[in-house]
Amino acid sequence: MMSPLRAAIWCAVSTHAQHEPEKVSLPEQEEQSRLHAQKNGWQVVDLMKVPGHSRRHIDFHELAADAAEEGIDAFYRLKAHWEAKDFDVLIIRDGDRFARTQALHAYITEQVIKSGATIFSLADGLIDERNYRMWIAMSGFKAAGEIDRLVKARDTAMTDLARRGLPITSRIPISHRVIRDEKTGKAIRLVVDEQRRRLWDDLAALVLEGVAWDSIEVELYKRYGHVNDKGDMFYPNQMYRLIMKLLFWGHMARFHNSKDAENGFRYGRWIYDPSESIPDGALIFRNTHEAVWAGELADKIRQEIDRRSEHMRGKARPCRTHILSGLMICGECGSFLATQTDERYRGVYCPAAKRKSPMLPECSNRGVLSQRKVIARMDEYLRQMLCLNTTDIFSDQAPDLPGLQKRVAKLNAEITELEDQVRLVIRKQMTAHEEVQHIFDEEITKISDQLKVMREARNRLQGEALAVQHNSAVQQATLEELANLTLERFWQQESRYVNQMLHRLMGKRRLVMLSGAVVGVVEVNRKQRRHC
Structure with missing residues (x-):
């Protein structure tokens, strides 16, 4: 009488959620496998379970080690079985139970077959040395493709949640x-x-x-x-x-x-x-x-984060901000001015002209401008803002919001026209002969490139328009705060509060110093750094 075949059962799920009844759970896989072994008179010698561990690996040994760290020894036990050649058939539900990548699927299948055993898939039937390569190709592709679809579906679902x-x-x-x-x-x-x-x-x-x-x-x-x-x-x-x-x-x-x-x-x-x-x-x-x-408080916080990220340098601390920090630039090299203080005098100067550093540009603007004179000029600007009830007192620096909105509207119309054009080309391509298909492909590619450039331009302009609207609202709110406070009380505040309000009022505008005097106002964009 022949000895019964020795059967090892392999059960696996990717997540613990698959223990739920409606999923192909571990108990269900085990039950189906044992019934098949009993029906064929096979002796079950081992039951190996993978209760919720990803099998999307390339290397088997890496997978086995990762699983072992989570207390799952099934992969090491399977390896021991094919090395000892102490089983005749491996019962599994289908090809993706032990692998979700083609490389890993092929490796495990080959090792089982090389050990002299066969694989019985409840979904595909018997796999032995005659058909295992075909099964590797078909099931491996199915397993990898299935997980790719799952990953894509998950990404889509996550994006929808975020939206x-x-x-x-x-x-x-x-x-x-x-x-x-x-x-x-x-x-x-x-x-x-x-x-x-x-x-x-x-x-x-x-x-x-x-x-x-x-x-x-x-x-x-x-x-x-x-x-x-x-x-x-x-x-x-x-x-x-x-x-x-x-x-x-x-x-x-x-x-x-x-x-x-x-x-x-x-x-x-x-x-x-x-x-x-x-x-x-x-x-x-x-x-x-x-x-x-929200509201005014959120605007103040955002302005303070910007102030810290753009103007706090070196050992500077936001709590010890100078009254003019980050508000003035050199008219020659564009560097932001530094502060000179002693017992009798406070002023601003260009650090590039005073210090020798490879990190700073060359500059000959060596003058020092008294803080008192700068505050006097700034006070003039603030009085003008209060008188006109607007921060846009620098005519050549006023933001052109209507112009931005017109450009956005024009781009939207052009984008719509191009989208209609590409739809028309696609409809014509559907009935065109094979010989001219490449011409339609080239035209579609050309229009797609144009659309990409135009959409990027539109998004940039929309961002600029939003920034203008937001900054205008912040500046107007700060101007109202200044009016309620009065200029006299404003200048009596701590330097930090004065500096914060000046930054909100000026936006991206900065005073320009040349030869020891304020010579104008310009709008600047400074690269953002790590916030202090």
């Missing part, structure tokens, strides 16, 4: 909480965690006070007693990282942290300013849910 302002990860920042449907448990919307409102108000006060980012957690603890859920002080820079999240400002995004993108830095003005360029390949969805700060 609707719903979380795409289980880790929600402490600024917000998820409202869920009472019956289904599904996320409905994100809302600000108002139970922490005192924390958000105190955090805003510290930012506007000029407390450095690396000191905010300490001050939140010492001054106000704010602690995390464990009762400990928030960890260093936690508040900075929180503020520099899109979700904090009411926005969502995908693919926005790519280190390979030209502008794919983790933090930047694009997080809260729609006029700024976004990281390459990123998808940004603006105003999808509540922001922690």
Whole structure:
């Protein structure tokens, strides 16, 4: 009498969710495999389970090691079986149970066959040395293609969640909480965690006070007693990282942290300013849910973040800001002016003209301009703004919002015309002969390139228009604040507060100093740095 065949059973799922009854669960796979072994008189010598581990690897040994770290020894046991040649048939549900990549699928199949065993797939039947290469080709392609489709479907689903302002990860920042449907448990919307409102108000006060980012957690603890859920002080820079999240400002995004993108830095003005360029390949969805700060307070915070990132250099600290910090540039080399202070005199000068440094341009503008004279000139500008009730007193620097809007409208019309044109070309291509198909392809490619350039231009102009509208609103609100305060009381404030208000009023405009005198006003764009 012949000995029964020795059968090893392999059961695997990719996620723990597949333990649910409606999925092809581990118990169901085991039951089906044991019934088949019993029906054929096979002796089950081992049961190997993979309860929720990704099999999208290339290298088997790497997969086995990763699984072992999670307490799953099935891959090592399978390897031991084919090395010991102590089984005759491996029962599996289908080809993607032990592999989701073609390379891994081929490796495991070949090792089983080389050990002298066969594979019985409940979906495909018997696989032995006669047909295993065909099975590798067919099942491997199916397994890899299936996971590729799943990945693509998941990406689409995640993008849809982001577009609707719903979380795409289980880790929600402490600024917000998820409202869920009472019956289904599904996320409905994100809302600000108002139970922490005192924390958000105190955090805003510290930012506007000029407390450095690396000191905010300490001050939140010492001054106000704010602690995390464990009762400990928030960890260093936690508040900075929180503020520099899109979700904090009411926005969502995908693919926005790519280190390979030209502008794919983790933090930047694009997080809260729609006029700024976004990281390459990123998808940004603006105003999808509540922001922690809104209105005038949010505008002040954004302006302060910009002020710190653009004008805090070297050992400078935001709490010790000079009254003119970041407001003046050299008329010769364009460098931002530095401050000279002693017991009897305060003034500004061009650091490039005073210091020898390879990091600074050559400059001969060696004059020092008295702070008193600069404040007198700035006071003249402020009085003019108050008199005319507008910050646009520099006629050649006034933003042309209507002009921007007209250019956007014109581009929209041209884009629509091109889109109609490409649709017409596609319809004609459908009935054209094969010999001229390449001509239609070339025309479609040409129009597509034109559309891409025009859409990028439109997006840039729309960003500029939004920036003009936003900056105008901020400047007007600050001007009203100045009117209520009066100029006399304004100049009596701490230097930091004066500097903050001047930055909000001036926007990107800066005073120009040449030969020891203020000679004009220009608009500048300074590259953003890591925030202080």
